[in-house]
Amino acid sequence: MPEIYLDNSATTRPYDAVIELMGRVQRQIYGNPSSLHAMGVEAERLIRKARAAIAAILNGREDEIFFTSGGTESNNQAIRGTALRHSRRGNRIITSPIEHPSVLNCCRQLAKEGFKISYLPVDSAGYICLDELRRLLGNDTVLVTIAHVNSEIGTIQPVQEIGEIIKKLSPGTLFHVDGVQSFGKIPVNPPHWQADLFTCSAHKIHGPKGVGALWVKKKTMLQPLLQGGEQEGSLRPGTENVAGIAGFGLAAAETARDQLDSASLMRQLKIQFYRALKQAGLDVALNGPPLEESAPHIINLSFKGIRAEILLHSLEQYGIYSSSGSACHSRRPEPSHVLQTIGLTGERLTGALRFSFSVFNTVSDVTTAAGCTVKAVREFGK
Amino acid sequence: MPEKILIRYGEIALKGKNRRYFEDSLSRNLKRAVKDTGARIVRIQGRFLALVPEEEVNQALHHLSRVFGVVSLSVVKPAPLDLAAIKTAAGNLVESLPEQLGSFKVETRRSNKGFPLTSPEINREVGAYLLNRFAGMRVDVHQPSFQLYIEIGPEEALLYHDSISGPGGLPVGVSGRSLLLLSGGIDSPVAGWLAMKRGLSIEAIHFHSFPFTSMRSREKAVDLCRVLARYGETVPLNLVSVTEAQKEIRAKCPEELGIILLRRMMIRTAEAVSRMKGLQALVTGENLGQVASQTLESLAEISAVTGMLILRPLLCMDKQEIVSKSQALDTYEISIRPYEDCCTLFVPRHPVTRPTAERLEQAEAALNIDKLLEHAMGSLETEFIKS
Numbered sequence: 001m002p003e004i005y006l007d008n009s010a011t012t013r014p015y016d017a018v019i020e021l022m023g024r025v026q027r028q029i030y031g032n033p034s035s036l037h038a039m040g041v042e043a044e045r046l047i048r049k050a051r052a053a054i055a056a057i058l059n060g061r062e063d064e065i066f067f068t069s070g071g072t073e074s075n076n077q078a079i080r081g082t083a084l085r086h087s088r089r090g091n092r093i094i095t096s097p098i099e100h101p102s103v104l105n106c107c108r109q110l111a112k113e114g115f116k117i118s119y120l121p122v123d124s125a126g127y128i129c130l131d132e133l134r135r136l137l138g139n140d141t142v143l144v145t146i147a148h149v150n151s152e153i154g155t156i157q158p159v160q161e162i163g164e165i166i167k168k169l170s171p172g173t174l175f176h177v178d179g180v181q182s183f184g185k186i187p188v189n190p191p192h193w194q195a196d197l198f199t200c201s202a203h204k205i206h207g208p209k210g211v212g213a214l215w216v217k218k219k220t221m222l223q224p225l226l227q228g229g230e231q232e233g234s235l236r237p238g239t240e241n242v243a244g245i246a247g248f249g250l251a252a253a254e255t256a257r258d259q260l261d262s263a264s265l266m267r268q269l270k271i272q273f274y275r276a277l278k279q280a281g282l283d284v285a286l287n288g289p290p291l292e293e294s295a296p297h298i299i300n301l302s303f304k305g306i307r308a309e310i311l312l313h314s315l316e317q318y319g320i321y322s323s324s325g326s327a328c329h330s331r332r333p334e335p336s337h338v339l340q341t342i343g344l345t346g347e348r349l350t351g352a353l354r355f356s357f358s359v360f361n362t363v364s365d366v367t368t369a370a371g372c373t374v375k376a377v378r379e380f381g382k
Numbered sequence: 383m384p385e386k387i388l389i390r391y392g393e394i395a396l397k398g399k400n401r402r403y404f405e406d407s408l409s410r411n412l413k414r415a416v417k418d419t420g421a422r423i424v425r426i427q428g429r430f431l432a433l434v435p436e437e438e439v440n441q442a443l444h445h446l447s448r449v450f451g452v453v454s455l456s457v458v459k460p461a462p463l464d465l466a467a468i469k470t471a472a473g474n475l476v477e478s479l480p481e482q483l484g485s486f487k488v489e490t491r492r493s494n495k496g497f498p499l500t501s502p503e504i505n506r507e508v509g510a511y512l513l514n515r516f517a518g519m520r521v522d523v524h525q526p527s528f529q530l531y532i533e534i535g536p537e538e539a540l541l542y543h544d545s546i547s548g549p550g551g552l553p554v555g556v557s558g559r560s561l562l563l564l565s566g567g568i569d570s571p572v573a574g575w576l577a578m579k580r581g582l583s584i585e586a587i588h589f590h591s592f593p594f595t596s597m598r599s600r601e602k603a604v605d606l607c608r609v610l611a612r613y614g615e616t617v618p619l620n621l622v623s624v625t626e627a628q629k630e631i632r633a634k635c636p637e638e639l640g641i642i643l644l645r646r647m648m649i650r651t652a653e654a655v656s657r658m659k660g661l662q663a664l665v666t667g668e669n670l671g672q673v674a675s676q677t678l679e680s681l682a683e684i685s686a687v688t689g690m691l692i693l694r695p696l697l698c699m700d701k702q703e704i705v706s707k708s709q710a711l712d713t714y715e716i717s718i719r720p721y722e723d724c725c726t727l728f729v730p731r732h733p734v735t736r737p738t739a740e741r742l743e744q745a746e747a748a749l750n751i752d753k754l755l756e757h758a759m760g761s762l763e764t765e766f767i768k769s
Contacts (some may be wrong), residue, residue: 053448313595
């Protein structure tokens with residue numbers, strides 16, 4: 001049974017070239033980048049190449065890229081690193097209630113340590129309220145942290161406008177964009193947005209797991225999370241994950257090369273999938289912004305008469321992989337905080353399933369997936 | 383020179399003519415438990431002795447302390463049947479202890495009546511020897527801080543000073559064979575353990591209903607059987623799909639009866655599996671009043687579909703007692719892994735708590751029970767889970 005992987009917001013299949021490169025690096029170029037000999041120099045060269053690839057996509061400088069263990073670490077470094085370094089200027093952090101747990105829980109921890117966290121309200125499509133941002137911003141605000149693309153419903157926040165508001169009303173406030181779901185999918189330009197920090201991750205763009213980066217605008221001061229050697233400008237000590245970083249660089253370059261084509265392919269697949277379900281007469285509701293407006297690769301749908309987990313498992317029988325909006329984290333399944341925040345209740349909430357696409361998906365995948373979804377809902381729904 | 387562990391059993395010694403059968407079962411179970419340590423099990427009067435390579439003693443104690451039927455265990459030091467040799471051995475044992483001792487008492491049990499001294503005489507002789515050899519020791523027969531036990535056997539004397547408790551109960555296998563309904567929750571593994579404790583050997587049956595439940599509930603059942611197998615023998619795990627039954631019940635029966643109807647299908651299926659395999663009873667983790675399907679009325683209607691004996695070892699335990707037991711058994715952490723089992727996704731908003739036979743039979747009239755049973759039996763797979 002061919003697999004149809006539609007859970008690309010969770011993680012993606014690495015490019016074959018990435019897997020090959022990483023294997024080769026680990027077999028042949030296993031030197032420590034800090035070593036003085038040729039092996040070290042070679043490893044260092046690989047990291048520099050990756051750094052350049054990522055800097056180019058972000059429209060940033062190479063010395064502004066800091067490699068980390070992934071999105072979670074980058075978010076923690078950005079938020080905690082800012083809060084601790086700039087606490088003398090103020091103690092307020094502004095974020096939204098639909099952020100990733102690595103942002104929300106990092107903020108919760110800082111709240112315990114005396115920081116004040118303000119959550120911007122979001123509307124039913126997941127857009128944050130800019131007026132509230134204007135109202136809250138003040139001299140005590142050290143950081144605004146917002147995800148560019150919401151991982152569950154695909155809302156693209158107006159980061160350009162957010163940056164303008166922040167720098168106009170409170171120029172000292174740092175602006176962090178969590179770009180894990182936007183990097184490689186839609187154009188990103190943190191310097192242009194007047195952002196100070198930008199998070200990205202390799203495994204969402206067909207790179208390896210366990211590696212990510214934080215873009216830190218030149219001259220931005222951060223408190224390191226870890227103490228150690230002088231790697232990554234002492235912000236991120238520890239011997240570099242050379243193979244992972246090289247794989248990240250290659251995946252980023254590959255993704256960037258035809259990003260616009262990829263985006264329009266994914267958007268086309270997403271729309272085709274939705275239309276096929278509708279045409280079959282399925283009672284299905286779209287969560288988040290209209291399909292033309294949301295991120296090209298994410299669609300979140302509520303199915304009537306069937307719980308998301310059941311639909312997910314029945315699709316799995318056909319080799320189709322999706323993600324339930326209400327992650328069954330506990331015996332008492334806790335519905336997604338994002339879907340609850342945008343106002344979903346009852347069946348809309350428990351029946352929400354996310355499909356997320358990648359360049360590896362084809363039109364025929366989507367036709368099959370839609371057909372199987374219709375079949376599964378009819379078979380297992382009530 | 384191998385170390386010796388004295389293995390005591392209690393209850394089974396009382397069982398009249400069956401004694402021999404019980405002892406043979408225990409012997410077999412003990413041998414299986416210590417197989418990997420290279421230990422040998424030998425029978426001595428009313429006891430077993432494990433002869434264990436020195437470096438494996440702790441491992442063997444660990445395994446033996448899980449064998450049902452064992453009351454307690456002691457690491458013993460042997461001595462020839464000679465008073466002087468016993469005294470020396472007693473002195474060496476005291477000397478090997480990590481701390482200096484204050485008050486002590488010697489207690490002798492002389493099963494070999496051919497030994498020239500009586501038990502009180504041996505107590506006095508050995509006590510005097512120890513007082514003489516170790517300064518600072520004194521005898522206290524009422525509340526000694528240390529007791530030295532001497533057993534005078536037919537071939538040698540055995541000396542020891544403390545014992546660890548075994549689980550008690552009866553050797554697994556002596557009471558017959560049963561089928562445990564293993565859901566993956568906290569209760570059913572504890573029920574299985576208790577059934578084993580009373581000498582039942584168990585097979586398990588786990589109902590899955592992919593896609594209604596995750597594949598991971600099956601892994602959970604395997605892991606739980608692996609833990610249960612530590613207390614007895616390999617556990618055959620029967621995996622059965624109830625997806626068809628679940629679909630039919632959802633489609634054709636009132637929502638509030640869903641769980642109890644599914645439970646009745648599971649019992650019917652379990653009975654069919656038991657009959658096929660020659661198992662004599664069903665064991666469930668049901669507990670009076672814990673959830674709607676466990677009221678007296680519900681339990682009665684669940685039992686009503688089978689002629690087989692259903693054992694419910696947890697029936698009158700409190701939830702906290704069950705949780706503590708499952709923590710002690712190391713099944714708790716497996717049981718609370720966050721995956722739905724057959725029922726958790728199907729809990730109706732208002733489950734019926736006092737079902738009547740008429741209502742259930744009426745609802746089941748809409749189902750083709752025989753066909754569902756056939757379908758479930760057709761999906762049967764059996765895996766043999768070792769510890």
